[in-house]
Amino acid sequence: MSLGESEGTDGSFTRPTDPLRPRSRREAVEFVGLLCTALLAAVMLSFVALYWLRESPVGAQAYGQFMIAGQWIDLYLGTRVFRHPFMWQSLATGVLIGIVAPMVGTFVVHREMALIGETLAHTAFAGVAVGLLVTGFFGLSGSLLLVALVVSVLGALGLQWLIEHTNSYGDVPIAIMLSGSFAVGTLLISWGRDFMSVTIDIEAYLFGQITVVTADGARLMALLSVVVVAVVVYNYKQLLFVTFDEQAASVAGLHVRWYNALLIVMTAVVVVGAMQILGVILVAAMLVVPVAAASQVATSFRETLVLSILFGQLSILLGFAFSVRQGLPAGGSIVVVAIAIYLLSIVLSDRSVNAISVH
Numbered sequence: 238m239s240l241g242e243s244e245g246t247d248g249s250f251t252r253p254t255d256p257l258r259p260r261s262r263r264e265a266v267e268f269v270g271l272l273c274t275a276l277l278a279a280v281m282l283s284f285v286a287l288y289w290l291r292e293s294p295v296g297a298q299a300y301g302q303f304m305i306a307g308q309w310i311d312l313y314l315g316t317r318v319f320r321h322p323f324m325w326q327s328l329a330t331g332v333l334i335g336i337v338a339p340m341v342g343t344f345v346v347h348r349e350m351a352l353i354g355e356t357l358a359h360t361a362f363a364g365v366a367v368g369l370l371v372t373g374f375f376g377l378s379g380s381l382l383l384v385a386l387v388v389s390v391l392g393a394l395g396l397q398w399l400i401e402h403t404n405s406y407g408d409v410p411i412a413i414m415l416s417g418s419f420a421v422g423t424l425l426i427s428w429g430r431d432f433m434s435v436t437i438d439i440e441a442y443l444f445g446q447i448t449v450v451t452a453d454g455a456r457l458m459a460l461l462s463v464v465v466v467a468v469v470v471y472n473y474k475q476l477l478f479v480t481f482d483e484q485a486a487s488v489a490g491l492h493v494r495w496y497n498a499l500l501i502v503m504t505a506v507v508v509v510g511a512m513q514i515l516g517v518i519l520v521a522a523m524l525v526v527p528v529a530a531a532s533q534v535a536t537s538f539r540e541t542l543v544l545s546i547l548f549g550q551l552s553i554l555l556g557f558a559f560s561v562r563q564g565l566p567a568g569g570s571i572v573v574v575a576i577a578i579y580l581l582s583i584v585l586s587d588r589s590v591n592a593i594s595v596h
Contacts, residue, residue, distance in 0.1 A: 527545040
């Protein structure tokens with residue numbers, strides 16, 4: 238018997254299954270999809286880095302190759318957008334959102350906190366309003382998204398505190414934070430217009446717009462995406478344990494409150510990045526809809542996580558293609574494609590055969 242083999246009940250020796258090797262055609266398709274997604278994300282991260290280093294001798298040549306590739310894509314598709322850096326920045330941001338939003342959303346949805354993404358999006362909108370006032374009154378230059386990120390994270394921690402220290406039903410603090418933060422944002426913007434000129438397009442943050450993604454925003458999303466993926470991978474078992482049984486996780490010695498705070502902060506981070514493409518109104522869709530579609534056909538939590546990432550990525554790419562082709566808003570196009578995938582998954586699924594229970 239060689240190393241790694243085991244003896245069967247009939248006396249024969251079998252080689253154990255490699256956990257990294259797909260064991261069925263379905264798993265093979267999912268593995269290939271994840272591999273393609275990872276390669277696409279690597280390409281997009283490379284562009285963001287090269288755009289930052291485009292003035293250096295090393296980065297200039299590689300960055301030029303991206304622009305040449307964009308011209309070839311425009312020639313093949315009959316468009317005139319991929320030769321411009323803003324489209325690559327938007328595409329890179331979208332691809333990364335298509336990974337981290339469903340990844341975090343899988344845990345959020347299974348904790349029955351689907352509206353938390355919308356709530357934190359409204360909090361981030363208040364952060365944009367705060368950023369406008371800061372830059373307007375004090376003449377400071379900086380990314381509004383960075384201010385929105387700080388405000389959104391503080392709002393997430395405040396929401397977590399409200400959930401833990403109130404006797405209301407679980408969704409009451411979420412509803413209060415959702416409406417209150419948006420009210421604060423609108424008041425700040427209206428008040429600020431009486432004292433200064435607001436030059437930013439607020440509708441772009443409300444409904445999403447391709448051109449709103451700046452180089453700073455793309456770099457911020459790239460950095461945050463790498464951090465979120467690393468945190469989820471490192472804490473996967475703990476987050477899974479806390480998601481399905483908080484009491485057992487607490488008895489087992491896990492710091493449940495810390496992991497709850499970690500999840501809600503990651504949600505805030507994803508929301509701020511996704512707000513650039515989807516806008517405040519539609520940002521919760523990428524946290525929820527791909528996960529809902531995956532839950533219809535998946536047979537385990539792990540497969541739900543994998544399929545939600547693949548469905549999210551497919552929604553981003555098809556939505557971008559449709560919006561560019563038809564000249565429509567990217568945010569609405571992405572959400573409509575995601576909902577179409579969700580409806581298709583309902584039609585194709587058989588809830589009586591091995592599908593993971595929503596309960």
